[in-house]
Amino acid sequence: MTIHGVRAVVRVERSKLAGQIKAQVVLAACVLGPFAFAAVIRLQSSLPEDTLFGRSVRQSGFAVPLVVLGFAALWALPVLTSVVGGDLFSAEDRYGTWTTLLTRSRSRGEFFVGKTLTALGFSLLAIIVLASSSIAAGTLVVGADPIVDLSGVLLAPAEALRRVVLAWASVLPPAFGFTGLAVLVSVVSRSSVAGIGLPVAIAMAMQLCALVDGPEPLRRSLITSAFGAWHGLWTEPHFYAPLVHGTIVSALYLVVCVVLACCVMQLRDIGR
Amino acid sequence: MNAEQRRRWHGAFGLLALAGSLGCGASAITPARIEASIASTFANLVHVQVSWLGLPPMAASAFAVNATCRRPGGGNNIGSGEWTCALVWKGPDKQTLTDTYDLFVTTDGCYTATVATENLGGPTLKARDGTDVRNLLYAFEGCFDTT
Numbered sequence: 415m416t417i418h419g420v421r422a423v424v425r426v427e428r429s430k431l432a433g434q435i436k437a438q439v440v441l442a443a444c445v446l447g448p449f450a451f452a453a454v455i456r457l458q459s460s461l462p463e464d465t466l467f468g469r470s471v472r473q474s475g476f477a478v479p480l481v482v483l484g485f486a487a488l489w490a491l492p493v494l495t496s497v498v499g500g501d502l503f504s505a506e507d508r509y510g511t512w513t514t515l516l517t518r519s520r521s522r523g524e525f526f527v528g529k530t531l532t533a534l535g536f537s538l539l540a541i542i543v544l545a546s547s548s549i550a551a552g553t554l555v556v557g558a559d560p561i562v563d564l565s566g567v568l569l570a571p572a573e574a575l576r577r578v579v580l581a582w583a584s585v586l587p588p589a590f591g592f593t594g595l596a597v598l599v600s601v602v603s604r605s606s607v608a609g610i611g612l613p614v615a616i617a618m619a620m621q622l623c624a625l626v627d628g629p630e631p632l633r634r635s636l637i638t639s640a641f642g643a644w645h646g647l648w649t650e651p652h653f654y655a656p657l658v659h660g661t662i663v664s665a666l667y668l669v670v671c672v673v674l675a676c677c678v679m680q681l682r683d684i685g686r
Numbered sequence: 687m688n689a690e691q692r693r694r695w696h697g698a699f700g701l702l703a704l705a706g707s708l709g710c711g712a713s714a715i716t717p718a719r720i721e722a723s724i725a726s727t728f729a730n731l732v733h734v735q736v737s738w739l740g741l742p743p744m745a746a747s748a749f750a751v752n753a754t755c756r757r758p759g760g761g762n763n764i765g766s767g768e769w770t771c772a773l774v775w776k777g778p779d780k781q782t783l784t785d786t787y788d789l790f791v792t793t794d795g796c797y798t799a800t801v802a803t804e805n806l807g808g809p810t811l812k813a814r815d816g817t818d819v820r821n822l823l824y825a826f827e828g829c830f831d832t833t
Contacts, residue, residue: 466796466827473820562822564796564829565723566730627765627793630714630832642794645829650730653831656794 415523423520423528424535431498431536440497444540448482448548452555466564466645471552474561476574478552479545480648483581486544487641492617493610494540495589499533499596500609503679507604512684526679530597530672537593538586545582549575565650581644584657587664588640592617594671601675634659637667713765714832715791721753723830724771724787724799728753731822732775738822740814741778751775755789766793770802785823795832800825 431437455461455471455478462468465484470477486494506512516522558571569577592613600609620638633639640660646653729746736744755771757763769789777783785806787799806823813819 463798463825466829469820469825469827562731562734562826564727564827566727566734566822566826566828568734624793627713627715627767629712633793634833639794642796645794645796646831649829650726653833655831655833659833 415521415527419520419524420528420531423524424531427502427529427532428535431532436501437498437536440494440540441543444494444544445547448478448544448551449555451482452478452551456555467561470561471556474559474574475552475554475556476549476558476561476569476571476578478556479548479578480581482544482548483585483644487585487638488621489614489618490544491541491585491589491641492592492614494544495537495592496596496610496613497540498536499530499593500600500611500613501606502529502533503597503600503675504604504606504609508606516684522680523676526676530594530675533593533597534590537589541582541586541589545579548582549578563650564645564648567650577647580647584644584647584660585641587661587668588637591637591640591664591667591671594668594675598671598675598678601678635663637664640664713793715766715793715795716764717755719795719830719832720755720769720771720789720791720797723828724755724789724797725751725753725773727826727828728773728775728823731826735811735819735822736778738813738819739811744778749775749777766791769797771799793832794829796827796829798825798827 452471452475461471462481462485465481467477467480467484471481506515515525520528558575560568560570561574563569563577595616596609596613599612600606603609603612617638620636624633624636624639634656637660639656640663643656643660646656726746729749729751732749732751733744733746736742752774753771754774755769757765758768758770767790769791771787771789773785773787775783775785783805784803786802788802789797789799791797801824807821809821809824810818811821
C-alpha cells in the first residue's frame with residue numbers, strides 16, 4: 415500500500431462524491447438550514463426554550479449556532495456523518511463494481527483507506543459548513559451582541575465567537591466515531607440503507623439511554639454524550655473532563671470500527 | 687498462597703473494580719453540585735442584571751448567594767429530574783432576600799431554573815432609562831461537571 419495509491423483513490427472518490435445529488439443536497443441543507451432557523455426565530459413570538467441558549471436567540475446571534483448545535487446533536491450530526499460513510503463501500507456492492515475496481519492497479523488496502531478518508535473528509539466538511547453557516551446566520555440575522563454563558567457571565571462578542579468555534583470543534587471526535595461506525599456497517603452489511611440507518615438508530619437509542627439516570631461512567635461510554643461535552647467550555651471555570659472522556663471514547667469507537675471493517679474487507683471473498 | 691494464586695486474586699479484584707466503576711456508581715446529580723452551580727450562576731446573573739438596569743455596579747460576590755436544593759417529592763435526594771432550590775442572598779440595598787426556583791436537571795448536569803416566587807418580576811423589566819430589558823433572573827440555564 416502506498417500514499418500515492420491512497421491519494422489516487424481519494425481523488426476518484428472525491429470526484430464521484432462531487433457528482434452525487436445526495437452529497438450536494440446535504441451540503442445545501444447545511445448552508446440553508448441555519449438561515450431558515452434564524453429567520454423563523456426573528457418572525458415568530460415563541461422561543462426554543464427547552465434547548466440551552468434558546469432563551470437568548472433574540473438577544474445574541476451567538477446563541478443561534480449553539481441552539482443549532484443542540485438540535486443537530488440529537489439526530490442531524492449522526493445523519494450527516496453517516497450519509498457518505500454508510501454508502502461508500504456498499505455502493506460498490508449495489509452496482510457490482512468491486513471486481514472491476516480490484517483488478518485495477520490499486521490494492522484492497524488502498525481502496526479501504528482511501529474510501530475511509532473520503533468518508534471522514536465529508537463528515538469534516540459537512541460540520542464545517544453547518545458551523546460556519548450557523549455562525550453567519552446568527553450574526554447576520556440576529557446580530558453579534560454579547561451573550562450570557564452557562565455560569566451567568568456576560569461574554570464579549572470576540573470571546574463568544576471563540577467559544578462557539580470551540581464548541582463546534584468539540585463535536586468532531588464523536589462525528590468521526592459515527593463515521594467509523596457507518597463504514598463498519600456498510601462493509602459488513604453491504605447495504606447502504608443499513609449503513610446510513612443503523613448508526614442513526616444507534617445514536618437515537620444512545621440518546622434515550624442517556625436520559626435515564628444511571629452510573630456516570632456508563633453514560634460517558636456512550637458516544638452521544640460527547641456531543642454535549644462543549645457545555646463545560648461555556649461555564650466559569652471551564653470543566654474539561656467530559657471533553658477528554660468524550661474524545662477518548664470517540665477515538666475508541668473510530669479505531670475499533672475501522673479496524674474491524676478493514677479486517678472484514680481484507681478477508682472478504684469478492685467476486686462470489 | 688502461591689504466586690499463581692496471588693495473580694488470580696489480583697485479576698479478580700481488578701475485574702470487580704472495573705465492573706463496579708462501570709455499573710454500580712450512583713447518579714452524579716447531587717444537592718452539593720447543584721447548589722454550588724446555581725449559587726454562583728445566580729450571583730453572576732444579578733451582577734449583569736444590575737448593570738442592564740442602570741443601577742450602580744456591584745461585584746457578584748457582594749450578593750453572598752447561598753443555595754439549598756432538594757427534590758420536591760422527598761425520598762432519595764439525588765438524580766436528574768425536578769428539584770427546588772431556595773436562594774438566600776443580599777440585595778443591592780443589603781437587605782436579605784429569599785427566592786425559590788424550580789429546576790429541571792438533566793443527566794448531563796445541565797438545568798433550567800424558573801423562578802417560583804414573584805419577588806423578581808416577570809420575563810422583562812424596565813431599566814432606569816425606560817427601555818425594556820430581559821429579566822435574566824426569571825428563567826436561566828446552567829451546567830455543572832458530573833465527573
